[in-house]
Amino acid sequence: ETGVTQTPRHLVMGMTNKKSLKCEQHLGHNAMYWYKQSAKKPLELMFVYSLEERVENNSVPSRFSPECPNSSHLFLHLHTLQPEDSALYLCASSPGTGVKAYEQYFGPGTRLTVT
Amino acid sequence: AQSVTQLGSHVSVSEGALVLLRCNYSSSVPPYLFWYVQYPNQGLQLLLKYTSAATLVKGINGFEAEFKKSETSFHLTKPSAHMSDAAEYFCAVSDQGGKLIFGQGTELSVKP
Numbered sequence: 001e002t003g004v005t006q007t008p009r010h011l012v013m014g015m016t017n018k019k020s021l022k023c024e025q026h027l028g029h030n031a032m033y034w035y036k037q038s039a040k041k042p043l044e045l046m047f048v049y050s051l052e053e054r055v056e057n058n059s060v061p062s063r064f065s066p067e068c069p070n071s072s073h074l075f076l077h078l079h080t081l082q083p084e085d086s087a088l089y090l091c092a093s094s095p096g097t098g099v100k101a102y103e104q105y106f107g108p109g110t111r112l113t114v115t
Numbered sequence: 116a117q118s119v120t121q122l123g124s125h126v127s128v129s130e131g132a133l134v135l136l137r138c139n140y141s142s143s144v145p146p147y148l149f150w151y152v153q154y155p156n157q158g159l160q161l162l163l164k165y166t167s168a169a170t171l172v173k174g175i176n177g178f179e180a181e182f183k184k185s186e187t188s189f190h191l192t193k194p195s196a197h198m199s200d201a202a203e204y205f206c207a208v209s210d211q212g213g214k215l216i217f218g219q220g221t222e223l224s225v226k227p
Contacts, residue, residue, distance in 0.1 A: 004158070031213060040124075043159075043205070043217040056212065090158055094213065099166045101213035102147050106158030 003027040004107035006091050012113045013081065021076040021110045023091030030096030032074040033104065034066060037088040049074060050096055081114045088112070117142055117210045121218035129226045134178075134193040136221045138206030141187065147209035148189040150180055153220075154202045162204075165189060176200070201225045 004025045013019050025032065034046040048056035049068040063085075065077040074091055088111050092104040122137040140146060147166050151159040163174025170182045180191045189206060203222045207215040 006158075040219070042119075042219045045214060048212070048214065050213070056214070092159075096213065099147060102149065102209045102215060103161060103164065104159075104215060106151075106160070108156070108158045 004091060004093055004105050006107035006110050008110060010111045012115060014115055015081060018079040021089055023074040023107055025072055025093040027093055027105060029093035030071060031094045032068060033092040034076050035090040037090055083114050086112055086114045117208050117216045119206050119208050119216055119218040121206050121221050123221055125222045127224040127226060128196045130198055131195050134196045136191040136204050138189045138218060139187055140208045145184060148182060149207040150191050151205045151207060152202050159205060196225045198225050
């Protein structure tokens with residue numbers, strides 16, 4: 001148990017659907033992250049939120065829309081996805097200050113399949 | 116920009132044998148370095164970290180890693196592999212703004 005939960009764990013959606021991924025951290029951290037993990041590729045950082053403000057958007061297509069309503073919750077809203085968006089989406093959190101900012105704690109991920 | 120190279124996408128060892136997973140980084144300034152492990156159907160779990168203190172770092176589950184600045188390396192070792200060590204291992208280096216840059220991962224298989 002890492003203190004970071006993600007729901008749903010598995011999601012199958014059509015290209016015209018709209019869905020949302022949810023992440024919740026119970027660690028009192030200040031920063032939260034979305035990563036995309038595709039087979040045989042390094043983890044791709046998508047978004048970073050620090051104190052509920054987006055501080056990083058790594059050229060992610062607009063069909064992915066993040067939301068951070070408070071420091072414990074992070075959402076990733078999905079719409080009109082493409083089959084190549086199928087991947088494991090990982091949420092992480094970190095204390096957000098000093099060297100401990102780099103100690104990221106990961107959730108179990110949401111396995112997304114776009115049909 | 117920082118980068119991380121993990122040599123060998125797949126390593127296979129026998130149970131009880133030495134585990135050696137290689138990681139090299141590119142950085143002009145000594146960074147912070149991390150090893151994470153990912154078991155099937157789970158997220159990443161922090162194994163150990165180097166943050167400019169002792170160059171030999173001990174982590175969970177009997178793993179350790181040594182920071183060698185002259186070789187820009189941070190290889191992960193374990194003296195005796197256990198079946199439960201089978202997983203994917205990721206090396207990561209710190210980048211500006213609290214970001215981590217991850218290697219491509221090394222899948223470790225342990226044969227009985």
